[in-house]
Amino acid sequence: MERTALPGRLAWQSARVLAVVDETPHVKSLELDVPGWTGHLAGQHVDVRLTAEDGYQAERSYSIASPPEARQLTLTVERLDDGEVSPYLTDGLQLGDQLELRGPIGGYFTWHVAQGGPLLLIAGGSGIVPLMAMLRHRAAQHSVVPTRLLYSSRAFDEIVYGAELARLTAVDPTLIVTHTLTRRQPPNWSAYARRIDRAMLEAVVWPASAQPLAFVCGPTALVETVASALVNLGHDPQRVKTERFGPGGRAP
Amino acid sequence: MAGGFSSRGFHGRRQTPEDAKRLPPGQYLTTDFPVLSAGPTPHTPEVSWDFAVLGAVETPQRWTWAEFRALPREPITADIHCVTKWSKFNTRWEGVALDTLLAAATPQGGYLLAFCDGGYTTNLPLADVLNHRAWIVDTYDGTPLPPEHGGPTRLLVPHLYFWKSAKWVRGLRVVSEDEPGFWEEYGYHNYGDPWKEQRYQGD
Numbered sequence: 001m002e003r004t005a006l007p008g009r010l011a012w013q014s015a016r017v018l019a020v021v022d023e024t025p026h027v028k029s030l031e032l033d034v035p036g037w038t039g040h041l042a043g044q045h046v047d048v049r050l051t052a053e054d055g056y057q058a059e060r061s062y063s064i065a066s067p068p069e070a071r072q073l074t075l076t077v078e079r080l081d082d083g084e085v086s087p088y089l090t091d092g093l094q095l096g097d098q099l100e101l102r103g104p105i106g107g108y109f110t111w112h113v114a115q116g117g118p119l120l121l122i123a124g125g126s127g128i129v130p131l132m133a134m135l136r137h138r139a140a141q142h143s144v145v146p147t148r149l150l151y152s153s154r155a156f157d158e159i160v161y162g163a164e165l166a167r168l169t170a171v172d173p174t175l176i177v178t179h180t181l182t183r184r185q186p187p188n189w190s191a192y193a194r195r196i197d198r199a200m201l202e203a204v205v206w207p208a209s210a211q212p213l214a215f216v217c218g219p220t221a222l223v224e225t226v227a228s229a230l231v232n233l234g235h236d237p238q239r240v241k242t243e244r245f246g247p248g249g250r251a252p
Numbered sequence: 253m254a255g256g257f258s259s260r261g262f263h264g265r266r267q268t269p270e271d272a273k274r275l276p277p278g279q280y281l282t283t284d285f286p287v288l289s290a291g292p293t294p295h296t297p298e299v300s301w302d303f304a305v306l307g308a309v310e311t312p313q314r315w316t317w318a319e320f321r322a323l324p325r326e327p328i329t330a331d332i333h334c335v336t337k338w339s340k341f342n343t344r345w346e347g348v349a350l351d352t353l354l355a356a357a358t359p360q361g362g363y364l365l366a367f368c369d370g371g372y373t374t375n376l377p378l379a380d381v382l383n384h385r386a387w388i389v390d391t392y393d394g395t396p397l398p399p400e401h402g403g404p405t406r407l408l409v410p411h412l413y414f415w416k417s418a419k420w421v422r423g424l425r426v427v428s429e430d431e432p433g434f435w436e437e438y439g440y441h442n443y444g445d446p447w448k449e450q451r452y453q454g455d
Contacts, residue, residue, distance in 0.1 A: 008453075008454050009452075009453075009454030009455060010452050010453075010454065010455075014257075047451075049278075050259040050262045050264065051257055051258045051259050051262070052258060052259070052262050052263050052264045053258045055258075056264045056266065057264075057278070058262075058264050058265075058280065059278040059337055060337060061336055061337065084264060084265045084280065088259070088261070088262050092261050092262065094260075097259075097260055098257070098259075098260075099259070100257065100259075105439065105452065106438065106439070107438040107439055108290055108434075108435075108438050109290070220286070220287045220400065224287075224293060224400055227291065227292035227293065228292060228293060228295075230292065231292045237291055237292045237294070237370060238291070238371065240291055240292050241290060241291060242289060242290060242291055242292065243290075244286070244287055244288050244289070
């Protein structure tokens with residue numbers, strides 16, 4: 001099992017906002033310049049710290065969307081309407097603003113091309129973010145590790161990175177992306193239109209005999225359903241890695 | 253970071269002074285009970301469940317589910333603090349104090365490695381789990397602990413970050429030399445005191 005040593009203390013670093021990109025009505029990506037960033041693995045996250053004028057501080061964790069190969073660090077943030085931090089990040093930031101962050105954090109829910117595959121990615125909602133870092137890393141390395149992504153969104157306009165996923169699959173026959181839309185589907189929608197269940201997994205993912213390396217990320221209910229179903233279908237629990245997006249955020 | 257930095261236009265949400273005093277640095281209060289774990293939830297039936305205290309002990313111990321349930325029990329009410337930043341106040345549990353389990357085995361080493369279904373481990377100094385500061389709990393809020401929260405039993409060590417309160421715990425290995433557990437190997441702090449904000453190595 002790959003271990004990632006984090007030498008010394010993870011210091012707070014200053015980051016400058018280079019761009020804010022609309023991904024969906026509720027999700028934005030923040031492209032950041034982080035001088036002195038020492039690199040990360042696909043799947044890791046950072047802690048972000050906001051400080052009010054009176055010194056009050058709030059911290060949250062956000063997944064890194066950019067691959068290790070990118071020059072800028074990209075965080076993709078879903079706005080939680082009752083959130084303390086995410087509305088500031090998605091709606092309050094302007095180009096050139098400074099943020100404080102530290103990381104990278106977490107070494108278990110990570111993938112590097114050298115780990116091979118087949119690579120099985122299963123996402124719900126903004127749970128796609130750390131998995132997108134893996135897909136971008138895979139593309140940057142021109143990897144042909146057989147890869148399947150099963151991605152559950154509420155509606156078509158809530159698919160994060162939809163256009164980029166389509167571009168990646170168009171040029172890469174070793175990558176298969178399957179969408180399911182759980183609440184609203186556009187006319188003529190021919191893919192899945194329900195929550196991920198065992199039957200869908202049986203149809204979409206490899207059999208256990210192929211021994212895929214699985215990464216499952218999303219809300220707790222989705223992760224519980226998918227991870228339990230994979231184990232019941234015979235997959236080795238040690239090859240099923242999970243990360244849950246409760247109100248609390250990221251791993252552990 | 254240099255003093256004086258502030259996030260332009262950020263005001264934040266203040267806690268009441270009473271709540272603020274109970275919140276360790278960098279934490280926020282939640283009333284939910286988020287679920288976080290690194291892999292699938294194990295489901296171990298009671299008939300094949302047991303709890304062991306072994307390693308550097310005078311008398312290794314093993315309890316079946318029925319034997320464990322017959323041990324002296326304590327109610328616990330505690331604030332819990334997850335390294336992912338949420339804290340939850342006044343959580344209510346029931347279980348067996350580690351004093352009870354360890355006294356039966358007589359430890360010869362100064363550290364513990366808790367081991368769990370699913371392969372998770374976490375390490376603790378023995379001194380931190382004695383004197384009714386740590387329990388093996390099987391009940392949350394008056395009902396059996398649900399599997400996604402670590403049932404049938406989890407470790408409860410509320411004075412440390414909650415990853416130390418290992419889910420699906422099946423035993424304690426007493427060791428003479430401290431050895432890092434699962435998250436501790438992945439860069440999380442070896443001890444994890446929330447009041448000192450010991451989240452990651454070097455904090």
